[in-house]
Amino acid sequence: MTKLLLISLMLIAGTAIAYFEHSEDSAAEMNGIKFSEHKEFTTKWKLVTVRYRDDSKELRLTYANDLAWKAMKDLTPDYPEGSKFGKVAFFTEEDPAFPSSRIPSGTRRFQLMVKNSKLYKGTNNWGYALFDQKGKLFNEDVKEKTEACAACHQLVPERDYVFSRPFHHSQTTLSASSGGKRSTGISFKQKKPSDFKGLITEHMKVATDWIESLEGPLQKHAFSGTLDEVVPLLLERVKLMGKDTVLYVNEKNFSLVKLKTGKNSCLGELNRPVTIFIYFNGGKVREAEHCI
Ligand code: HEC
Structure with missing residues (x-):
């Protein structure tokens, strides 16, 4: 499919489309997690892994703070309080200088997870936050959205609800589905x-x-x-x-x-x-x- 067609297909849009468009609301905090306190995670934390979604042509980079990084060396980790993960997603497009190579083009959103068993007991001890490329909230109900984050992350209880594994682990352990053993919630x-x-x-x-x-x-x-x-x-x-x-x-x-x-x-x-x-x-x- 040509790039133009793909982009135009991705842009077919209704009116207010939350995940795909930010709201004007600038209160950049979700579940007590402030964007301003975390926005430098891409330079301050460790790069855990990179994922590319072929269906959406989206590149995702996941980072961990030191506490999370140390714990995730274990393949069935139990993350300590204060562990944090950040994920940033980009669109990609062809590099005009070398068409078969795709380059990041425009941030889509930032996602954060913070472990705190007192604050986030109801969502398996993880707090969730989602911001757009400007650090603003998306225009959707926070409670519903948080429950939705937790509902999907509960697919990997054996990894303490964190999908990513460091990319230096062997290929077999990288599989998102733990070798087909996925059982919860699907x-x-x-x-x-x-x-x-x-x-x-x-x-x-x-x-x-x-x-x-x-x-x-x-x-x-x-x-x-x-x-x-x-x-x-x-x-x-x-x-x-x-x-x-x-x-x-x-x-x-x-x-x-x-x-x-x-x-x-x-x-x-x-x-x-x-x-x-x-x-x-x-x-x-x-x-x-x-x-x-
Ligand atoms: C339907 C499934 C699904 C939903 C809903 C979802 N996630 Fe995830 N999340 C994933 C998958 C799969 C990954 C692994 C990386 C990837 O594929 O991009 C991931 C990775 C992450 C990571 C990096 C740490 C990790 O677990 O690998 C963060 C942070 C994150 N998600 C936050 C959120 C937040 C915040 C929400 C809600 C606003 C959310 N997620 C909703 C499936 C989901």
């Missing part, structure tokens, strides 16, 4: 097309016997970021089951991965074409082609 149900309402039905016109639907805490506690973060899990499921797969929060908010019919431009091992659709508050925020 369950898929087979649903009929008629179980869904609203905008999604547009994408269900092609006859299909069932749709794989992700249920559980991720569906119950979701914010706009969930719709984006969940795509790799959905892709994994499509690959396994060979069925369209969705995280359906409600009529206006869902992430859908559809197997594509017709012309196939996927080659080699990843030869099944899919289309990823993300709808937030009734607006389409992403439509992207992908090979699985």
